[in-house]
Amino acid sequence: MNVKPSSMPLVAAGLAVLVAIVGVALWTSPWEEDATGGAAGGPAASSEVKYDEKLAGSGKSLAESNGCTSCHTIDGGSGAGPTWAGLWGAQGAKGGKVDTAYIVDILENPPAAMASYKGKFSEADSKAIAEYVKSLAQ
Numbered sequence: 001m002n003v004k005p006s007s008m009p010l011v012a013a014g015l016a017v018l019v020a021i022v023g024v025a026l027w028t029s030p031w032e033e034d035a036t037g038g039a040a041g042g043p044a045a046s047s048e049v050k051y052d053e054k055l056a057g058s059g060k061s062l063a064e065s066n067g068c069t070s071c072h073t074i075d076g077g078s079g080a081g082p083t084w085a086g087l088w089g090a091q092g093a094k095g096g097k098v099d100t101a102y103i104v105d106i107l108e109n110p111p112a113a114m115a116s117y118k119g120k121f122s123e124a125d126s127k128a129i130a131e132y133v134k135s136l137a138q
């Protein structure tokens, strides 16, 4: 870049604005992170739903190894199926509240839009997956 001496004040002003913008961004970002931080790990402090951590852990593995989480996000993001974040206790597509019995039933008699898992999971495995969905209640 060939900067003429006469344009130096302009360049300096431009730099000052840039520095100010970066400064503001650096100043505000820690606060934004603070607001979302603490969402991960352990029984969520903000949630009153109690769940079995060990059972939810094996449900998580089952859900991941069986591809559930390729259609269902766990963070509220969009996917082929509804996100599991906050799904627990919500009105289910088949009617009734989403709870353990509802999820066990979904896996045996899935809604048309979902892949069928009929006969794939033992009741214990279905309940573990349900516990994992429960752990994502908000």
Ligand code: HEC
Pocket: 063, 066, 067, 068, 069, 070, 071, 072, 080, 081, 082, 091, 092, 093, 094, 098, 103, 106, 107, 111, 112, 113, 114, 115, 117, 129
């Ligand atoms: C191919 C994508 C896909 C996969 C894989 C998938 N799902 Fe789904 N799931 C869907 C869709 C789409 C719906 C919504 C169906 C509807 O609303 O009719 C759904 C609905 C659900 C619901 C019910 C939500 C409600 O409101 O009734 C549950 C619970 C669920 N899935 C759990 C699972 C579990 C557990 C697995 C893995 C064993 C799984 N899903 C795998 C696409 C998928």
